[in-house]
Amino acid sequence: MTKKIAGRLAGLVSIAPALLLSGCNNLDLLAPKGPIGAAEKSLIATSTWAMLIVVVPVIFLTLLFAWRYRASNKSAEYRPNWSHSTAIEVAVWTIPALIILFLAVLTWKSTHELDPYKPLESNVKPINVEVVALDWKWLFIYPDLGIASVNQLAIPVGTPVNFRITSDTVMNSFFIPQLGGQIYAMAGMQTRLHLLAEEPGDYAGTSANFSGKGFSDMKFRTLAESQQDFDAWVAKARASTDHLSMDRYYAVAKPEEKASVSYFSSVDPKLFNNIVARYNNGHVIDNMKDVNCAPNGTKG
Structure with missing residues (x-):
């Protein structure tokens, strides 16, 4: 049952971008025609994928836990005195911290590279x-x-x-x-x-x-x-x-x-x-x- 649910969720995730964008006829921001626009599109995509590393598993696990520990599931393990897991603590703190660090470095680098006051390098007279x-x-x-x-x-x-x-x-x-x-x-x-x-x-x-x-x-x-x-x-x-x-x-x-x-x-x-x-x-x-x-x- 768990594998079946996981398969369905994976299918939904794979078609979600198409569903979200299906009503849009003119996505100018995602169709850049210059180096600055292309760099900004890449920055948006990189940031989105980095955040999805947390978002997708959280959504999946929320649905999985709700299904697995539903009231009608008598086979689920009942542990009323459970209060701590070192593995969970390490995961929930380390992964977001690494993502934030990555985004911080990306932001610092891109802020300087895409500074609007910075002239573009070119052999052509502006x-x-x-x-x-x-x-x-x-x-x-x-x-x-x-x-x-x-x-x-x-x-x-x-x-x-x-x-x-x-x-x-x-x-x-x-x-x-x-x-x-x-x-x-x-x-x-x-x-x-x-x-x-x-x-x-x-x-x-x-x-x-x-x-x-x-x-x-x-x-x-x-x-x-x-x-x-x-x-x-x-x-x-x-x-x-x-x-x-x-x-x-x-x-x-x-x-x-x-x-x-x-x-x-x-x-x-x-x-x-x-x-x-x-x-x-x-x-x-x-x-x-x-x-x-x-x-x-x-x-x-």
């Missing part, structure tokens, strides 16, 4: 993008190209992207699940993120921090394109008749739900720094080391 979270849309500024866009981010495949991120509204969180990384955008402060797309594609970008009425539609598309297609996208932006001066920015920054994609053929070169500095009496704060704030206030 592209710089300044990101501004607004109500309820995203503004992307390309300072080296002198263009900008709303709710659409284009990047060349195989090229590192250096993001500088801030907010001109409440705290938000910038996230492209398939490329990895999630980091806060906060008014008066700038955070950094480094990503790279290894495959062409149209990837979802989102706000991962509740920011009010239009939060659910605060999304953008990330176009990872070949250099030729990216150059065509840049030419498209430069063909726009709209110019993002500081005065024009105030109109763009007004709250708007389900904002459409728009392009700007020129940008005030001081725009991003002005947005950051307006909350700090003219002083630009680069990462949270410059202010008295807990470390988890800077990186997501």
Whole structure:
């Protein structure tokens, strides 16, 4: 009987992931298209398997003990005075302690390797993008190209992207699940993120921090394109008749739900720094080391 139960439980465990994921059509986090996303997926999988070493046996033994020592089982040994087992004590303390130690080492190592402020190593010159979270849309500024866009981010495949991120509204969180990384955008402060797309594609970008009425539609598309297609996208932006001066920015920054994609053929070169500095009496704060704030206030 015990072997039969164990066999059934093993079968359920083997199909559980498929059952849990069967209702999901778009698992971006588990389909990475860049080195950071792939490393984060591996970290999630490793941590999950490490914890399952305890979780699965506990679930199995709980069900087994409930069955074996049920009231109707007269053959089960009755030991009302039993109170201690050295073997059980060693198992219940040693195994979790080893798992915690393993996860601690893994966390320490991965925290440094996946530091969002750490530039990616590459022979390709990175592209710089300044990101501004607004109500309820995203503004992307390309300072080296002198263009900008709303709710659409284009990047060349195989090229590192250096993001500088801030907010001109409440705290938000910038996230492209398939490329990895999630980091806060906060008014008066700038955070950094480094990503790279290894495959062409149209990837979802989102706000991962509740920011009010239009939060659910605060999304953008990330176009990872070949250099030729990216150059065509840049030419498209430069063909726009709209110019993002500081005065024009105030109109763009007004709250708007389900904002459409728009392009700007020129940008005030001081725009991003002005947005950051307006909350700090003219002083630009680069990462949270410059202010008295807990470390988890800077990186997501």
